Amino acid sequence: MTQAVVSELDERVPGRRWTVRLDAVDRSSTTVRVSCSRPACAEQRLPTAAAGRAAAVAHLKAHLSAAPEPRPGVYCACRADGCQGHLPATDRPGRTEPWRCGGPIVLAVLADREGRWWRVLECCARCAAATPGARTAGRAPAPRPGGRPAPAVAGAPQFSDHQAAPGSVPAPRTARVRRRKPLPKIAQRIIPYDLRPLTLRDELVELGNLFRSYQEREEPDLELLADLHSRKASAFVAWADATGDIRLRLEAQRAEQAAAAARLQHQHRTGGIAGDGPAVDRLLSAPAQWEHARAVLGHVADNAPLPGPEARLLVLMLTLRTAHTGTGNLVGQDLVMLGLTDPGELVERLTDCGWLGLSGTVADLLVSRPENATPITVPSLVPRDGERPFTFGRKMRPKLSGWAQRVVSEKKLRKSKAPAGTRLLALTLASRTDAAGRLGPEGRGITLDTLTAQVPVGPEELEQAADRLTATGWLTDAVLTDTHLTGQLAERVLPLTCPFAPGRS
Numbered sequence: 001m002t003q004a005v006v007s008e009l010d011e012r013v014p015g016r017r018w019t020v021r022l023d024a025v026d027r028s029s030t031t032v033r034v035s036c037s038r039p040a041c042a043e044q045r046l047p048t049a050a051a052g053r054a055a056a057v058a059h060l061k062a063h064l065s066a067a068p069e070p071r072p073g074v075y076c077a078c079r080a081d082g083c084q085g086h087l088p089a090t091d092r093p094g095r096t097e098p099w100r101c102g103g104p105i106v107l108a109v110l111a112d113r114e115g116r117w118w119r120v121l122e123c124c125a126r127c128a129a130a131t132p133g134a135r136t137a138g139r140a141p142a143p144r145p146g147g148r149p150a151p152a153v154a155g156a157p158q159f160s161d162h163q164a165a166p167g168s169v170p171a172p173r174t175a176r177v178r179r180r181k182p183l184p185k186i187a188q189r190i191i192p193y194d195l196r197p198l199t200l201r202d203e204l205v206e207l208g209n210l211f212r213s214y215q216e217r218e219e220p221d222l223e224l225l226a227d228l229h230s231r232k233a234s235a236f237v238a239w240a241d242a243t244g245d246i247r248l249r250l251e252a253q254r255a256e257q258a259a260a261a262a263r264l265q266h267q268h269r270t271g272g273i274a275g276d277g278p279a280v281d282r283l284l285s286a287p288a289q290w291e292h293a294r295a296v297l298g299h300v301a302d303n304a305p306l307p308g309p310e311a312r313l314l315v316l317m318l319t320l321r322t323a324h325t326g327t328g329n330l331v332g333q334d335l336v337m338l339g340l341t342d343p344g345e346l347v348e349r350l351t352d353c354g355w356l357g358l359s360g361t362v363a364d365l366l367v368s369r370p371e372n373a374t375p376i377t378v379p380s381l382v383p384r385d386g387e388r389p390f391t392f393g394r395k396m397r398p399k400l401s402g403w404a405q406r407v408v409s410e411k412k413l414r415k416s417k418a419p420a421g422t423r424l425l426a427l428t429l430a431s432r433t434d435a436a437g438r439l440g441p442e443g444r445g446i447t448l449d450t451l452t453a454q455v456p457v458g459p460e461e462l463e464q465a466a467d468r469l470t471a472t473g474w475l476t477d478a479v480l481t482d483t484h485l486t487g488q489l490a491e492r493v494l495p496l497t498c499p500f501a502p503g504r505s
Contacts, residue, residue: 015077015122069138070122076101077121102126107138222266229259261287290498292392305355309421320401326382329373332366412472421457422465428454431498437489441500445484
């Protein structure tokens with residue numbers, strides 16, 4: 001009798017299973033490939049992932065419409081491959097029988113969370129219910145009254161759901177989610193439960209909640225933010241004293257700097273600048289942006305490949321165009337606005353020395369327009385091993401480039417046809433003032449060494465450039481000595497300045 005049942009079971013066919021996949025064709029384009037494991041299905045290629053995903057779903061629905069019901073009397077197609085219905089229980093020895101299925105045969109649909117594949121298989125109701133995320137698209141028709149039930153394997157377990165009413169397919173089992181109480185944090189640091197004194201721990205927990213609440217505000221309040229950073233600095237100093245962790249003291253120093261920067265920015269926005277300086281709406285409004293501008297000027301001064309003010313000015317503007325990734329776009333008008341004597345010859349010299357790479361010729365660059373901009377590359381600025389010469393991000397680069405373009409192409413400088421040395425001096429002076437527009441930190445002037453490092457001209461040419469800036473209304477009360485240049489920038493150019501933070505040089 002057992003042999004007859006087993007031979008009859010061997011005559012049953014395994015359940016069908018097929019998969020529809022969505023894959024990228026290559027990395028250089030957005031084209032995707034839709035493929036189906038059914039031999040008769042041809043591969044499809046779509047221009048975008050969204051179109052490919054829609055085609056894959058439509059292909060799957062076509063299969064389900066053609067075979068809306070699974071075939072009765074087939075093996076479960078899960079094949080025990082990670083199926084929860086076939087995994088043995090952990091509290092008792094594993095079972096030796098080859099099948100642990102039960103219930104009617106159903107048509108189950110599984111999908112990848114990221115939308116990369118869709119799978120359909122004929123399996124039993126027990127395996128469909130044990131598979132997370134499985135959805136039942138159809139079930140085998142109920143046996144006819146008086147029909148012979150499917151034979152069972154000798155020694156195989158029997159399930160009560162064999163007598164279940166038609167359509168009573170178990171619902172898919174969802175994974176159990178355990179939620180834990182979030183740990184108190186501040187500045188991505190967990191606040192220990194055993195931290196003493198308790199007043200310090202309570203202060204840190206409250207500050208962490210206040211910072212998170214501030215991040216949810218629709219409008220910034222820089223005065224409130226400065227107070228929070230001041231409280232954080234004091235709390236982290238006490239935390240460092242209690243634990244001996246020097247990293248906490250460094251974090252306290254950063255909080256003090258953030259508080260000072262927030263207060264200064266609040267003063268600039270509200271017009272509450274100390275002294276007689278006017279309220280200024282600057283093109284670069286944050287102290288971090290001013291530091292980034294000075295960093296780019298210093299980098300160009302240390303790494304310019306060619307001598308002379310014209311080469312320095314061109315290198316500076318190209319550096320700002322390609323600072324983030326080492327690549328960018330350029331048009332002929334960008335070179336014309338710099339007032340260079342022979343921009344084409346300078347570009348050729350930069351390409352010949354290997355500092356600059358062009359996708360076309362210099363002549364094509366000079367006649368290019370915004371609709372057909374010329375791609376350029378500066379190999380020294382291309383990130384290597386994740387390291388970049390500058391710390392600012394992708395959105396900061398166009399702000400800095402726009403600021404420098406506004407300075408060197410300022411209306412009166414452009415009308416007077418100011419040479420490259422004068423425009424470089426204007427950039428240097430705009431990046432080294434106090435909040436009221438006086439040259440140098442706290443109005444003490446700019447050292448001659450700093451000026452000659454940023455503007456590669458001799459003393460006589462430097463004096464002529466300062467006189468030209470005075471004549472164009474950029475600079476007033478200018479005094480050039482053997483050691484310093486002092487003076488005051490005009491009120492109309494204050495929006496282009498990048499002042500030093502108080503106490504910094």
